[in-house]
Amino acid sequence: METPGKEEISVEDEAVDKTIFKDCSNITFYRRQKQQLSKNNTYRALLDTVTTGEDSTKFQIINEVTKIPLLAEVYGVERNIFRLKINEKTPLKPRYEVPDVINKLNTVRLISCSGDTGSLILAGGERDLKCHIIANPFKIELISEEEVVISINSLSQLYFEHLQIPHKHRATTEKEERVSAGASQLKKRIKKGKESQEDLGLWEEKFGNFVDIKANGPTSIGLDFSLHGFEHLYGIPQHAESHRLKNTKDGDAYRLYNLDIYGYQIYSKTGIYGSVPYLLAHKLGRTIGIFWLNASETLVEVNTEPAVEYTFTQMGPTAAKQKVRPRTDVCWMSESGIIDVFLLTGPTPSDVFKQYSYLTGTQAMPPLFSLGYHQCRWNYEDEQDVKAVDAGFDEHDIPYDVMWLDIEHTEGKRYFIWDKKRFPNPKRMQELLRNKKRKLVVISDPHIKVDPDYSVYAKAKEQGFFVKNPEGGDFEGICWPGLSSYLDFTNPKVREWYSGLFAFSAYQESTDILFIWNDMNEPSVFKGPELTMQKNAIHHGGWEHRELHNTYGFYQQMATAEGLTQRSEGKERPFVLSRSFFSGSQKYGAVWTGDNMAEWSYLKISLPMLLTLSITGISFCGADVGGFIGNPEAELLVRWYQAGAYQPFFRGHATMNTKRREPWLLGEEHTRFIREAIRERYTLLPYLYSLFYCAHVASEPVMRPLWVEFPDELEAFDVEDEYMLGNALLVHPVTEPRTTMIDVFLPGPNETWYDSKTFAHWKGGCTVKIPVALETIPVFQRGGSVVPVKTTAGKSTGWMANSPFGLRVALSTKGSAMGELYLDDGHSFQYLHQKQFLHRKFSFCSSVLTNRCADEKGHYPSKCVVEQILVLGFRKKPTSVITHSSDGKDQPVAFTYCARTCALSLERLSLDVDADWEVHVR
Template identity: 85%
Template sequence: MKQLRSDARNRAHQIWMPSKEKQPQSRRTHRISAQDSTWPRRELRGPTSKGKLPRMSATWLSRPRTLRTRWNGLHFQVPLLAEVYGIEGNIFRLKINEETPLKPRYEVPDVLISKPSTVRLLSCSTDTGSLVLADGKGNLKCHITANPFKIDLVSEEGVMMSINLLGQLYFEHLQIPLKQRTTKENEEDASTDTSQQNQEDLGLWEEKFGKFVDVKVNGPASIGLDFSLHGFEYLYGIPQHAESHQLKNTGDGEAYRLYNLDVYGYKIHDKMGIYGSVPYLLAHKLGRTLGIFWLNSSETLVEINTEPAVKYTLTQMGPVAAKQEVRSRTDVRWMSESGIIDVYLLTGPTPSDVFKQYSSLTGTQAMPPLFSLGYHQCRWNYENEQDVKAVDAGFDKHDIPYDVMWLDIEHTEGKRYFTWDKKRFPNPERMQELLRNKKRKLVVISDPHIKIDPDYSVYAKAKEQDFFVRNHEGGDFEGVCWPGLSCYLDFTNPKVREWYSSLFTFSAYQGSTDILYIWNDMNEPSVFRGPELTMQKNAIHHGNWEHRELHNIYGFYQQMATAEGLIQRSKGKERPFVLTRSFFAGSQKYGAVWTGDNTAEWSYLKISIPMLLTLNVTGISFCGADVGGFIGNPEAELLVRWYQAGAYQPFFRGHATMNTKRREPWLFGEEHTRLIREAIRERYALLPYWYSLFYRAHVASEPIMRPLWVEFPDELETFGVEDEYMLGSALLVHPVTEPKATVVDVFLPGPNEVWYDTKTFAHWEGACTVKIPVALDTIPVFQRGGSVVPIKTRIGKSTGWMTDFPYGLRVALSTKGSAVGELYLDDGHSFKYLHEKQFLHRKFSFSSGVLTNSCADESGHYPSECVVEQISVLGLRKQPSSVTTHSSDGNDRSVAFAYCARKATLTLEKLSLNIGTDWEVHIK
């Protein structure tokens, strides 16, 4: 970057500083030049999996290079435009783009929920070559240096983050195609010895992937930038990888890759990208949490290098050498194949603040229908209507609740989506009525590939309207997937999404009913004979954008269109449920995701926990892993442990591939059936708590499944824990993930906390590790002192049966003898909670021997006849002499109670306290 000239600096102020009559703006601009360039190259590696195409991966071979263009024998640097914005909520945005590109570069649309509300950045001081910008409060500042280009983000405690501290900014500019350059220019350029250079450049314009050739029309266009996080050693985020929750240092060729791919039986502890990607990471240390959201949907790599803190370092040699403390620092380098640099810096300071800042950009978790929080039963494939009926009856016979039956691709006519196999499923409406009578639902699959068949109406209509992705020659892109030769709907086109949404109407989707919901699979997109089992990067989308620009957002768009289709089907009245395998930042607005084709091994059960924690802290709370493992046949012990873990994770589905043995919960002997039944019933008992957590995620951006560091941000011991987690703020869950385990070490955080075993009511003080004996029927779950957890006291065949079932309250007292909690309640399926305020939000509090039920949100109203019939108070040190209830109607009643001194537990039963009215319970 050349030194800023005063005229350039003044011009930027003239352009972007508002006049008194205009709305204040937040942007500052400077011209810079790209200096360092890293070139992406890809290599194929790995054996061929049986029944699958070769697995491929990517490495980035880097070589520093000054970005210059040879033109008429002259060298010149390409000017870049850097813009800094302040956004409401302590967010800064940095955009870097070519000042005058040959054509527009791709900027990711549709992810941000609205145009961010900007705040005015004030120029605190300025001198030649530097600029200091501050937000209105003055406690956050951007120090921008011109030569060399660097930005420091500074708080009252000092520099938090430096951008381009390592000088790794690079920006490959778009170039005129080689074949269009004139003979004269070539002759003039030939006057210099550039043959080797031209040969190298030509190789970067075309790259080979086996039989595929990726032609870059305007040459390579990758971008990159480094961020140095001062004092930070713990980083999290950038899903999806089968890796630890805490991000690891990367070495040569080990960068975290964000590139959505269909990877069957993915390897664990691997930084390769799999089905989804969220280019967003969080950094945490004592006293501060930061976020970096790199808004780019092309193939992206992230390199991480942490230098741990050194207590003292010598600043000079000799007997009087001074000693100085050196803070830790983590350097993060983002690299994307194309697009622009568009990065949001979320400055916290707390984890909660960062979650809200990110959701203010990309949206919060959608409020799901209640049924989707129950248990889902799936396999590839339930054979026919008789099979569905038998499996459904099996759950009732064995007294196991479940909510949703799933059908994979075999339910269709030759893998033609929106159709039914007439032999296997001749009467789908009748089958759905069977499920409806049990108050259950059906989910069917709908993938993005469309079988090439002129007699298939979906194909014919899409073909007629040019709704498919095109190849680089202009024809429809054709690839092989489940139906054979297929075309791929271009979901980046708003008209395609609108049309696709219309396919879910009952008139268009013959055989569907209002209890049918959707599963989007294979939407990375998966192309069996494509490079890395996906679409060629030079395929063409709406707006003439190449697939390389938007690959990671393709599945996001399909889920968006599907969710909108289900909403339109109900004329805007009913909430959708859509599960997707591929996802991007903002996918939380449209439904749920899962971790893909895992394997029936203990290691995959164990890795599912950090994978789900990472999704939760990056905004996607409605997530889960296939219970039992999709691939292979789990032993009975593993299956039981997986059900126990899945029951305490947000999305709870059993699933298996077609060549596995049947594994419905009652097929492993009565004892294992009993254990699985108990685990699923525990899930259903906690549904009031689950639903309340989803409401908090929806309105307040609070993750549902939380790593310990989120709930205990000032306890260093929690920062690396990933084998246990908080479910909301009240429950700590430590799934058993080792075979034949007889004891687990459970870390109970918080020096001033007390923790209660939810089964035995035994309690421990916090800030210690406890050895908990476990048998096969043990699920180590602990309730945090100071919390109130609402439960259902009875379990039905599905969530629909439990609407009017009574509640219980489990009150766990803190060391100070107090507790708080909440309950959210609505009709569980419609948007009336949003449009008509039909909901109840109740607050429970216990203090000085009084438990109070009061209204947490006066704007809500919802008629409910449900009652609280049972209350347990854990940690009550003294047996009470009396217990009475005081209702809002003025009636006071004496209540029978049972007290266990050994467990310090008070139990109240046979109560009849309406959940929606104010009341008190007095314990004396």
């Protein structure tokens, strides 16, 4: 088998060296903007150019120095969304506008209202929303209920570098003279700032040994937004940072630029594997969002001015105190493209989630098996290794659903081709897993080994399917196979062809239990600038890589998901995990937080990282359990399994030079704790699957920061060491070594919270001290909720299809509770096309628990019964419990009651989950 040379492998170790990645001081478009914006940079709206069409209102804005006009367009979009686009009025050629991310939108006609001579007011949508355009200096205010919510360009940070013709091709048209004049002004400012044109990267930019030649010259854009009354901002993943966005300073902006950073630094604003240019702002009474649709390198500055009280001096003997609202200013800067921004006006967190998903899509409904536990390692050596690891789970009575194979399963890193020595009979191996009702995931990266005898390479080259270099040849770079070319997934024909590679006839020895992992798709290029592709590489349509870098992995995941769907003729749901992502990636599968380290600090930072992904549309997310790099101590590994068991994507993973760490290798006691955590995950699958259905149809995040569920509780706004799983469970993972006591904040003064194991209960709105042992997973159920569970955990999800349900009912202070259960076949699209699903609603009120249909459109026969019911917070011992079925039959039920914990337990029930029934507690 052919393997990469030592120099290629060692790149992984080199990646730890942060000097090979840029900070803001190395990013020339950032320095240019900061330098020029420090001077006078006024734009004026030309309101005499206003035209109103069916879809948008257009007008010109002009720079007072260069006199070059821009064209602004304001759209009203259904669901209380405003869209602002700013482009050159007459660009030398089209500028890049991000395709394929935004869904088809319905616009709302904006009506021009009376304004003064220097302004224009546009009204549309609901909730008395208005868009106030002020001419000089140019500014836009978004007004809701007579209050300014967002101001655009109030700090005069609008910045737009125009496309230019290279010097050797210069002509002398009026437009080009204006552009030249603008460039001349910039040169003067550069000179005053004692930086050369070369330093500021106007036509070429140097970093290390790399030179980025810019065919169009400088093309960056920028715009500021002032958020009135807001000081809590969240979003713009992916960074290994706190959930709440921090204030930045010069040279310290949040960077959105997808990079392969092995063992990334924590508490850093450096961009890592994915980019979602979308943030949310929240305050008491309102949530809003800003979605900056741009796929080039982007920087975001955040500056919060907190609320203050000051004395307002006036004539007379008294002075009035006036409170100044907080305000947060956000400045977006991108290297290229146009300004295309969506303002999501809320007003609730739920409204903003729905507005964003209307733009970019909801989370794909995952196959049920993908919510089980995944076992991965770089690398499981061969078929015997796979067989032994699979058997180890059964021998130690630990459930799992998916075995994963990394790059060593291929022949010399040639994707879609098995290594015949290590895996001589892949179908037999897959049948072994199928017989255990388990699945296989294998890796497929975007780089293709340069090898004329490799059919995938030969066919892609013949059809011109690779990214090109500026000279017109195929772009080549070093990655795991050695010299590689990179598929141009931005080309629809390439995506169609790539999708076809997953057909059973094309992917030899693959079966319908094989699913896919897209890795290294930032894209990672070992000897490229910042270990990625040169920005002047050329994609489909002649676009430079700089324009679309952050969407490269998005496109690969799209093509892969389509390929897996096509191979089943559209019948089966795909599962695709991708390391790189962009807005809209949620439509195609899952993501994870990349190459983390086996350290406590990385376990701790995983919580805010996953919360940030969750609120920006990507619910199916997780972090590698145990840490990918290094050898976790036993306590850390146990705690990581406990945390992962309550997170959406649950995978153990480790790099090849670490010690083996399958769950049974740590000694009997630690194995027992891990087994308990994984089994708890499996019993919780009905609740988790129901949450994913809500994410799919109603845009509700599966994993939620406390402020989402408790938007009016200030103390919840900064919490990131605990979270809500749905609206019913509060999870506080233990993330510090040798912990014996933790402080848990239980929100909601009117809430009741129950310890999921001891049944102890507390009134909300306080912090409580909880003793913890190594086996303790601090999870609390919210009063007023019903959580459906499985009463037993099987070997995998496939073994649990017909196993009984239990209901965990936690009563509110009013003695009531509600919950839902969603059920379908767990793998097909029949829930969508044939309405083959079951959606039930459980309600406990006036001592009666009822099961009713929540959606009459769905029909799915189930053999499952509700076998157990646990009611927490029932204040007195019942005299009797009776079940009442829809056919009128009453049956007495045996029960046990614990007065100390106020817990009522009903066992040995046999209530059909798909039928209406009642349980009367008397």
